[in-house]
Amino acid sequence: MFSSLRSRLWLTYALSIGTALFVVAVIFIVYLLSNPLVYRQTRLRLVVVQAEMIATQSTWSNLPIPSIQSTLEQQDKQLDARLLVINPERKIIADSRITTAASLETRPFFRLFRLNQVVTDAQGQPWLYTSRKLDNGNVLVIAVPRPRVSFWNILTDELLPPLLGAGVLGLFLALFIAFWMARWVADPLQRVVNAAQEFSGADSKPIPLNGPKEVKELVGAFNQMTARVQAGQQAQRDFVANVSHELKTPLTSIQGFSQALLDGTASTPEQSKQSAQVIFNEAARMHRMVLDLLDLARLDAGIADFKHLPVNLEALLNSTGERFAPQARTAGVTLEIKAAGVPVITGDGDRLSQAISNLVDNALKFTESGGQVSVIATQAVGAVEISVIDNGSGIPSESLPRIYDRFYQADISRQGGKKHGAGLGLAIVYEIVRAHGGKISVRSTMGQGSEFIIWLPPFSANASTVVRRKK
Secondary structure, X not given: OOOOHHHHHHHHHHHHHHHHHHHHHHHHHHHHHHOOHHHHHHHHHHHHHHHHHHHOHHHOOOOOHHHHHHHHHHHHHHHOOEEEXXXXXXXXXXXXXXXXXXXXXXXXXXXXXXXXXXXXXXOOOEEEEEEEEOOOOOEEEEEEEOOOOOHHHHHHHHHHHHHHHHHHHXXXXXXXXXXXXXXXXXXXXXXXXXXXXXXXXXOOOOOOOOOOHHHHHHHHHHHHHHHHHHHHHHHHHHHHHHHHHHHHHHHHHHHHHHHHHHHOOOOOXXXXXXXXXXXXXXXXXXXXXXXXXXXXXXHHHOOOOOOOEEEOHHHHHHHHHHHHHHHHHHHOOEEEEEOOOOOOEEEOHHHHHHHHHHHHHHHHHOOOOOOEEEEEXXXXXXXXXXXXXXXXXXXXXXXXXXXXXXXXXXXXXXXXXXXXXXXXXXXXXXXXXXXXXXXXXXXXXOOOEEEEEEEEOEOOOOOOOOOOOOO
């Protein structure tokens, strides 16, 4: 019956509120039993008698003891209350009922703290009393026998009417509030459960943020997780589609030229050599793509082998320039390296060389003959800045947010040409820079060229190069 979270919350709130009401009712009952209405009325009468006697104390308090005794007896008959006067030595010097009632103990009248105002006489009869010090130092005590009240009378006269009315109303409100609170907490959680059971990927929608703060945080975390899962599923679908597309062209070429060799269509030595060259080039292209994919997979999984060593960035950039000098000359592009005075950094020299080489290779591919590619390294505030600048065709502004996506081609018209790549180079650059604790940005204007800027932290003996997993 109480297997669901909502019912258990409701039962918990109901029991908590019911327990609180029960405790209050018990305290109220105990109070009424120890201090019923007739007691309160009697104490009020004692206060009135005391006030009257104190107001007239100048007329009797300083009289001789026999006169005080006579006065107290007269007042007792009028006020129907036992009157006593006790001296500072705690001796009773006058008692209006000295002959008709048992003597009272004087010790309770001088206590600093009184838990109750009840005193017992020599015969065990309880008396309600009140005491007040007179101007002459004596103490005036007014006492009356404590009324006898049955429990049933207290229950029927004072407890049942208010407790039944207030208790039923309070219990109804408590159950209603408990039900509302249980729904307030449990409904968002139930929506999370339903959404998790019905999760289908792309069609799943975010859950509204309702309920307490902790529940909202849980729902928000679930929505973020759902968004990441959907993004991962979409990336997986895109990846499969892109890999299939990228492999289709070289495989088609390899299959076609292999068939030409097999069926004798490429009959001359020149045709056979051309077919073999195409097959070799396409196989090499697929091999490079597979290596790039393996690199990205290792970086994503955090298992890439990164070294933690001082790197002479000036030597690394100059070496990169020498390696790309023949390609630049062939393309008719001026390649310029400026890295003098750059401080040493911490990282993996081979990986950094791979990242910068990818940027330089792209810049040379998409810069027309007569253009220029510059690699400039400078020391910035708290970082080393490396810029790869070209004055080539540039990147469309709508493509800039996606240039680091796997297989993304900023200019689809280039696909199939000599400059066509798999679209993995910039994704690898991005992951390598992140793994070194750096960041990369790009500025580009169509027709004027592009500038990739890498920020890397400077050398630190205590630094560590850690490949960070994607979040």
